[in-house]
Amino acid sequence: MPIVPLYGHMVLRERFERARRHGVLPQSLLLHGPHGVGKQRLALWLAQSLVCERADAPCDRCRHCDYARRLTHPDIKWAFPQPRPKGGDRDFDEAKRDLEAANAERANDHGLYGAPSGSDGIFVATVRMLVMSAAISPAMARHKVYVVGDAERMVAQEGAEQAANAFLKLLEEPLADTFVILTSSAVGALLPTIRSRTVAVRVPPLSAHDVGAFLDDPIVSDVLGKRKVPPLRADRVALAGGAPGRLLSSAEADAANRAAQLLLDAALGGDRATVLRTVLAQGAAGARGPFSDTLEALTLKLHARARHAVERGDARTALAASRAVDAVEDARLLAFNNINPQLLSARLMNDLVSTLA
Numbered sequence: 001m002p003i004v005p006l007y008g009h010m011v012l013r014e015r016f017e018r019a020r021r022h023g024v025l026p027q028s029l030l031l032h033g034p035h036g037v038g039k040q041r042l043a044l045w046l047a048q049s050l051v052c053e054r055a056d057a058p059c060d061r062c063r064h065c066d067y068a069r070r071l072t073h074p075d076i077k078w079a080f081p082q083p084r085p086k087g088g089d090r091d092f093d094e095a096k097r098d099l100e101a102a103n104a105e106r107a108n109d110h111g112l113y114g115a116p117s118g119s120d121g122i123f124v125a126t127v128r129m130l131v132m133s134a135a136i137s138p139a140m141a142r143h144k145v146y147v148v149g150d151a152e153r154m155v156a157q158e159g160a161e162q163a164a165n166a167f168l169k170l171l172e173e174p175l176a177d178t179f180v181i182l183t184s185s186a187v188g189a190l191l192p193t194i195r196s197r198t199v200a201v202r203v204p205p206l207s208a209h210d211v212g213a214f215l216d217d218p219i220v221s222d223v224l225g226k227r228k229v230p231p232l233r234a235d236r237v238a239l240a241g242g243a244p245g246r247l248l249s250s251a252e253a254d255a256a257n258r259a260a261q262l263l264l265d266a267a268l269g270g271d272r273a274t275v276l277r278t279v280l281a282q283g284a285a286g287a288r289g290p291f292s293d294t295l296e297a298l299t300l301k302l303h304a305r306a307r308h309a310v311e312r313g314d315a316r317t318a319l320a321a322s323r324a325v326d327a328v329e330d331a332r333l334l335a336f337n338n339i340n341p342q343l344l345s346a347r348l349m350n351d352l353v354s355t356l357a
């Protein structure tokens, strides 16, 4: 099934198109911006235009475009966070099959999906498979394109260093036929070495007009109709806030968002008891998914806080918020590696209250 078309982002599309026509499109790109604005969809659009065989790429009519829209083009590899695979390490073929299965599932959902769970990751075997496949010539197009969504999820895992280094090499010395497009809504959590090897492009929120066009897509409106989303179009546009992907996120994401806000408010007020209670309620329950979700939501809120402080010229608040981001990212990494949640909670509480209050 073809995925829902890309809506909006006309300025960036024109910019990419011009660069591609003139042969100056950077081979390693980082699309960053808020969660839910369509960064991965934009990356897939760009990938399609790189494999399309016509001058007016992406033409949406050639066989390359058809494969790309069905997420079955052999020269486009789209990786994104997945649940941790059961069993041990996977070899090249297993990782490739898993990625194809995940893509087929996404195609089945018309390319519409919510935010990944906090415990999902892009695991070592997948990264290794991508790097190895980059040495192989394209199967049918002139280019190979790698799209890695939520790329910061490549780092928070044990044994990842080797894979990360191999990936850096891919970013640094891509073959002439290879493009790598990373996306991230938590750019602060990306390895600095990855950031420095990519050309960063900010993907802004969509205008209300473009959000409306996306909502009017019959498939989108059908999918949203089955979810707990306000029925009125105007309410949906307002709720999306320029990031319609948010409407696709689950009840779990909403809960994580609420818990993160509670944590942030308590930490700002120096209310240790509430901070500890909130962290413990999530962490000590042993449910790593929700805990990581909350920490991720907290990272996003702290990034926003730092950004707004910078805009106001309030350096002190900005610095405090970015220190708190570091503390939360540390906790996320430790939670990922199964560190005792009580220990983690106490440490995070101290870090948050001392940096923010």
Ligand SMILES: [Zn+2]
Binding pocket: 052, 053, 054, 057, 058, 059, 060, 061, 062, 063, 064, 065
């Ligand atoms: Zn085409």
